[in-house]
Amino acid sequence: MTSAVPMYSIEPVYLATFLCTIVVCLCIFKFIGPWIMRRVTKKYDTLSYIKRVEVNETMMALAHSAVVGVASWYVYFTQDDIKPTLTRYNSPPVLFIDSIFFGFSVSDLVLLVIYRVFGLPFVLHHMMAAFNGYVVLAYRSMPYYCLTGMMMELSGPCTNMRFLLKVLDVDQTSTLYVRNSVAMLVSFIAFRITANGINLYNLFWLAFTDDFYQLTLAEYVSFVGGLLVFSVLNCYWLRKMIKGAIRLLHGQKKYDPTFF
Template sequence: MAVSYYQNQAEHLMKEYMLADPFVPYTSVVGGILACKLVYDLTQLISALNFKSYPSLSYMKRVEWNNRAISTVHAIFITVLSLYLVFWSDLFADYQLNDLITYRSSSLSTSILGVSVGYFLTDLGMIFWFYPLLGGMEYVIHHLLSIASLAYAMLTSEGQVYTFMVLISETTTPGINLRWYLDTVGMKKSKAYLINGVVVFLSWLVARILLFVYIFYHVYLHLDQVNQLQVFGKLLVFVVPLALTVMNLLWFGKIIKGLKKTIAKRQ
């Protein structure tokens, strides 16, 4: 009886929270920041106990090790939920004709964006703190663009569908991070490293090149609805994906060069 009572109370509080829209963005951002801190600390603890090479790494390498664990967890979280919202839920389905697709949102979608804002704020803070050891100016620009678009979509509910489409591109992050881990523990010449390179190439091609082609096509099909957004919303829909596409193409070129070099060394 006691367990059932507390379960009902928890469900009641959750429903009240999800209905309290004004509080959802801010509490979810704080929750995202706290989750990043939790993942960082757990990674530090688990790695020290289970990876022999971790304690011997330099302080900066351990920081990056833990930082990449945060980005991996966030990438898995945001990719799964973005795919669900864009392709499997009814929220952004074209057959829902009750309102414009560019203005649709829910407490769930808003809270997910808040968690992601919390992650990018945390990661940007770490980049600034250790600059340029965790990333150069391209990472700063990427994160600032991400925070601006995420926060705007979260607070105004405008263009959330395109925000989640862009967030699907985070599916490449775990592969990139795994590549760094393999290199750090001395497995650069292993078969796993080569397979990882091929997977990163294919995932980048799909999630950061072809996906953005689909985004631009989707914008074209719904241009009449996009044009009804506020000026800043239009800028985010047109400019941010375009800027990220340029950066993705530049990084894709580096991935191709790295993969060619890896294959050449094994021949």
């Protein structure tokens, strides 16, 4: 079932999914997101051009994280053939989800380059995500680790919602803002930290097998390098969220501008 010989082409069905995802994402950014926001709040049209771009991108990211996150956790609990000990093989459910993830990453990267409203670290993050998506599709590589990595996306909707509430100047002491902040922290631990831990544990034991040393440089960069980077980022983000939660519990009205 495993193979030491990597592939370098993307099958037509996954390429079509990738391209369709780009079209859908750009439609959400350009048409669906603004349409929804204008019906939710009148504040949308009062925002500056840059803020509207950020809101539209966030709506696109929210939809993506919900779809990919739910699909990933569903596959994780229902597909028994996706094993952490198998490094390179064809797993259609994972490849379909990764096609969507890859399509979103490329769409977002294009928007970031065109509109230039986000910083360089954000662009580099999306470049790495797009690279990871390509490696999985082209090499049929590490489907278990791809899946557990995408499971982290389910923490995204609450984080995206927090950004929308902040941009729309929702009072940070309001019930809506506080509840979303609590949900953001809980979902971050339940989905992102849990999936990150599963990934780290299994990759550690995989490193003691022969198959691990048959991977290419691109795969090491994608999975080992990517996991280490995201582990550090997740710990950093979790620390900021916990500090924000503590301030929230103490009734402070000035919260961290990044979280809570």
